[in-house]
Amino acid sequence: MTREQKKLNRLRSSTRIEIEHTFSRRKKYQIAADIYRNRDEGYDQTMNIVVGLVNLRAYDRIFQRTGLQL
Numbered sequence: 001m002t003r004e005q006k007k008l009n010r011l012r013s014s015t016r017i018e019i020e021h022t023f024s025r026r027k028k029y030q031i032a033a034d035i036y037r038n039r040d041e042g043y044d045q046t047m048n049i050v051v052g053l054v055n056l057r058a059y060d061r062i063f064q065r066t067g068l069q070l
Contacts, residue, residue: 025054 001009029050036043062068 022054022058025057026050029053 031046031050036046038046
């Protein structure tokens with residue numbers, strides 16, 4: 001493999017891992033891991049809340065790691 005191909009593979013790998021971790025974090029909220037059994041009208045709102053919580057925790061981890069503040 002050329003150096004450029006290795007760089008591209010490394011980039012793809014790190015991107016894939018981040019996406020897989022995001023799905024894993026979302027599934028930790030049981031309602032997002034199982035079949036949704038509530039009314040259809042509440043599905044979008046429920047998933048938005050779950051995704052918002054996952055994103056909030058991700059931002060918190062980034063800020064703790066980098067020392068950044070809002």
